[in-house]
Amino acid sequence: MKVATKKELFDCLSGMKVFAPVGKNLRFAEVSSADEIASPESIPLSPKEAFVPQDETLFFYDNPEDPTSIVEPEIDEKPFVVWGMHPCDAKAMELIGKVYTEGSYTDGYFVRRYNASVKVVIGCPVPHPGCFCGSFEGMGPFSKSGSDIFLIPLDDERFLVEGTTEKGENLIASLPDATDEDIAKGEAQKKKGEDAIDRSVPTENIENSMQALFDSEEFWEDIYHRCMGCGMCTYVCPSCYCFDIQDERIGNKYRRYRVWDSCQFGLFTLEASGHNPRPTQKERIRQRMMHKLSFFKLRYGDEHLCVGCGRCVAICPVGIDIRDVAKRAEALAK
Amino acid sequence: MDNPYKPIPVELVDTYFETNDRQLKSFKFRILDEDVKKLFDYKPGQFAQLSVLGKGEAPFGIASSPTEGDELLFTINRIGSVTQALHELEAGDKIGIRGPLGNWYPVDKFEGSDIVIVGGGYAFTTLRSLYIYLRDPSRRSKFGKITIVYGAREPGLLLYRDDLEEWKNDENLELVLTIDNPAEGWTGKVGFVPPVLKETAPSSENAYAVVCGPPVMIKFTLPVLHELGFSKDKIYTSLEMRMKCGIGKCGRCNIGHKYICVDGPVFSMAELDELTADL
């Protein structure tokens, strides 16, 4: 176990690009010094964009009439750092990884980024109001899964630093060892977070309860009337992975690119015939909740697509609260 | 890098209108690279993404059968931007293709059984592929009697009329063609597919049914099949839904815990029954 200030840790990572929450909206972007990095209690937008950029070129081509003119974008395989992820975010990237590597198709764009990344994850002594990561089995505000370097904030200045993978350990080898006192303090911080986290959201069997309520007007009526059908909840969500694919012309070059998309948008499922299997917000918000709390687990086994980061809860302007949905589902299913 | 989004070049060998209203056109493509050609190993029921660069990509069922040789056949309804661009192609033009994608009709399961193929409108594409695959001399004897009930609004809207003509002489095939309203010179049946299927009354004993068509047709055909004694696990259909990636990544074609593009498009009615899904 090591100990370091933000600056000292940053120095260990020198030579690599570092993405961290910065700017007015604490979006993950490249930083050049430790001072730029905000130490936010909450990050409204997730670090997802460091792994799955909102807008990503799939390939370029010079001549639309000639498919042999396709060239793939240059791929930077150099290691880079994503600093300031929370434990829930690290988990979410593993979940997206499941989708991107499942079956016979591997999404190289995600995979090489994920493999090249050094994930610096910060534990949460003070979870924010919407957080409920502790409600999921094996998760919590100090879960190390998916991290390379794990930080526990000791005070405003210093962190306990632990290399959780070989890659991470090597990077921090030069830092001074933590004293017993630091370690004890770290334990106290951890306990604080573990005690505070909301564990009351039922998740264990929720996939089945949700299945049983799929057709229940009574259940969905509570939320769908007010859902505005914006994409916020899915865009801020670290584990939402849906995207659209488009072609565009830039000057005399062309590219095919993908952009984040959302099941909350009406066009998402609109078919060329005019038929839309999810014609209203009722089906759309149901899709989100079902995917998060049921479909994903039924498909990929053992884990839900929600990691309890609470971002959608905090951001939804009309108070649609996934915790509440899960609780009501559990209560109604009984 | 693994890049499953990158299409491979194909050349348009031939294109012609398939229906009299010039809404549907057929396209025959040839894969340019010989090595890639060998990898494009498909079965009836699978689909592919066709890329008109600059316009976009759209999924289409493969209408040819692998038994027909190298050329890939698609039949495409002009309905939006990509399909419009496809209709404007001329022989010799090059576009991109990704595939084959999705699953296929469970032909192995069909061995030793009778097969009833029910199609409506232009959803006959992969059913063509299926029948041509089944009637291949190397394979035909493995299956029992085959019944095809295929309907369109009018004779000029039936797809693959030359093929249908040829199939008329096939042994152990009952080919029933129907149109919605009487038309001059028409010698087949008149009426919608479901009642014509009922009248044809293929035996459900040791038999499978495959149904593709517009949603209304499917809706009214299913009860007829049940009446004839087909159980849900013996009825297959191919679903359509808006797709983007075609490879289970973009999340668009999600129905319940399945993705149509990788777990389908072919499903049995029994499988669909188990899904909580918006269709």
Place this chain on the structure above:
Amino acid sequence: MIEKIREIAKNWLAEGKVDVVIGFGEGTTPFSAKPIFITKPDDVEKLIWNPLCRLNLAGYVRREILAGRKVGVVAKGCDSRSIGILLAEKQFDRKDVSIIGVPCQGMVDRKTLMKKFGNVDGEKVSADWNSISVGDKSISTEEVLSNACRICRYPTPVHYDELVGEKIEGVSIEEHDKPAVEMLEKNREDRWKFYTEHFGRCIRCYACRQACPTCYCDECFVDSNDPKWLEKGQHPTDLMLWNLGRIYHQVGRCVECGSCESVCPMDIPFTEILAGMSKRVRELYDYESGIAVDEPPPLQTFKTDDPQEFIM
């Protein structure tokens, strides 16, 4: 006041005058009030009224009426004006909606409060028109009023069936125009900088559009794929076109309710721009949105779907 609102809502539901009353109820997170849809007379107790009742409800009114319901709504000044615009645009008839008008003392953006108070955990939160407090920490409501509400010309509903509470005067034209003038006085470059800086942050979640009662096109110009007016990616030009296009389509229709600004996850400020727009419309056409229900907005050009022309 809330008692009166509940009483009217209860009566309307009991009489069958309306099928649903749209108002605000308690949210599940600190500082949130959520739109609720009351259909049973006994449920009117769930209605609340406080400075967090931020969003414009007129969009829901339209949606519910189109779904065939007789709608009652608890409306602030801005909600009532948006209903006025929707009436002027013949989206529904006046008789389809029954309005409980509530003069508004100004609303507060939840986002502002979340930033002010940080992590609020388990402490008691209260919000009224004097102060907003968490535990023993308290700030005056006035201090955190949302930008739009600071320059509201019509806090008292313009259209209503019943008015609950005393009428409240809006700000003067001069007061209203202040931020707009400041914006317009910027030179071209500064204004451009303002646009690029703010619109450049947009993540295209379309919450601004979805929250706006007058953004109701079946197919938004940003979604159209044929013709494709703009690309879907994150290119700054497209972000600019999207934002200016949306705003442009609100000329003469925007009532400056501030819903768009309040929901935007990227804190993009719209108030100055929208206020400038309404200033111009007032000066050029002597028209204020949502006041006269028989007079359609002067520029119905939003139908031509041309995001290339700006009036800004």
